[in-house]
Amino acid sequence: MSTSTSTDALGTSTAQARSAELEQLIRKDPSRFRVLTGDRPTGRLHLGHYFGTLHNRVRLQDLGVETLVLVADYQVLTDRDIAENLKEYVEELVLDYLAIGIDPERSTIFTHSAVPALNQLLLPFLSLVSVSELNRNPTVKDEIAHSRQASVSGLMFTYPVHQAADILFCKADLVPVGQDQLPHLEITRTVARRFNERYAKDRPVFPEPEALLSTAPLLLGTDGGKMSKSRGNAISLSADADETARLLRGAKTDADRRITYDPAHRPEVSSLVLLAALCEETDPLQVAEEIGDGGGAALKRRVTEAVNTRLAPIRARRAEFAADRALVRDVLRSGNARANEIAERTLREVRESMGAAY
Incomplete structure (x- = not known):
């Protein structure tokens, strides 16, 4: 894909224009797209999530776009020393998904930790970006400033590359994001492009995913601050x-x-x-x-x-x-199985491209 998503003002304007074009393409042929989206299980979802992202996921699903929804349990540790109440929060997150209309028959709901092949992509992907590129990512800088950790962990620093693995393992070509997430997505596009150039020139493995920018207005919390x-x-x-x-x-x-x-x-x-x-x-x-x-x-x-x-x-x-917690576990079991199939297939391609298939 030729359109680049930049983090400067001109690039944001370009991304907005491209998002409008993508919406037209989705309406014409939704089945040609695959979307990856998700949340960290750090508490129950709220109205800001609903109007910001959740109802849009249901819209894309209902249009016929293949949708994968990641419960990013590993990434809870990005800005926290421990993952508290993780099992409870994962189940509550899935309940919220089901309640707002995400249909496990049409969308794949899965947990990060249950897909080992996805996480194996992190090592080769890290070799494709420099320390300076990670260091100047403005979103990472902001997240570090608001981190709950006593010191910045390696996971926090490499979070954009981990996110690249989340997106590219399933070869998602569309990622619904807000403007603050454009720098992360640019890292993903860079990883995809460099992998193809270095290992798969004749037969590219990864698409360069594009941003589907959210047009949702900002809702403040009841105290007038950012809803959180x-x-x-x-x-x-x-x-x-x-x-x-x-x-x-x-x-x-x-x-x-x-x-x-x-x-x-x-x-x-x-x-x-x-x-x-x-x-x-x-x-x-x-x-x-x-x-x-x-x-x-x-x-x-x-x-x-x-x-x-x-x-x-x-x-x-x-x-x-x-009232039926077994249903939640069944949804995750089925979604995890589907995500593992996709991840293992992608990892085989990566290994073959790198000459590491023994």
Whole structure:
């Protein structure tokens, strides 16, 4: 693929334009694409995840795009000294996936640790990038700055290459990402290109995957900061209606009684307005106009009703799946088997290309 995803402003603009082209191609022939996406199991998914990535995964699946969803359990250690409550978090993550509509009959849900051939790709891939290239990755720098570890681990430093193995093991050609993930994807493209040039000029093994940039707007947490599982400011998909109401009653607003949608000057109020609009599938300006002089209390009531209405069927499905934990294990067992088949086939190709098939 000829279009390069760059990390500068011009490159981001190019990636946005290319994403629009890719959306057109997906609608014409979804079966030609394979998507790799996923999450680290560090807690339950929340509304920011839902509107940011999850509903888009379901959309791509429903269009007919082959979709692989990675539960990145090994990568929990990227910025943590230990992986706490890992089994519980993995199961909760799968429950969230099933509840929002990811169908294991049409999408492959699998865990990182269960696919050894995937992780064997890390060694040859590391030989294809330099220390300086990893050192200047802006996303890694940011993650190091916010790391929970006492010191930076080798896994943190090599995370972009590990992510390259996640993407390339299945030869994914599309990766849904936000703009902050473009540097990681560029490393993946570099690894794919260099492997093909060094070992497989006549018969390339890997595609150079392209970014499908998210157009999802940013939702703030109830404290006005970035919505995060670890900050206690998010509304999880598994929260019940009463908990949701309690969290939203404590959401940060401002002193102006007139409700307007002005993200630049009223970020907290505007985020709540936007959340209501997303849940209702309407325009945030219309939501703000309808609340008018009702103030923060009226805004929070509107948002609470909208969120609870939107999440009601998701919560019902989640409760149904949660009553049968054996189903979760079956989903992972089946997905892991499928992912292992793909990974072992790719690893054989890599070994043959490198002259290491004995």
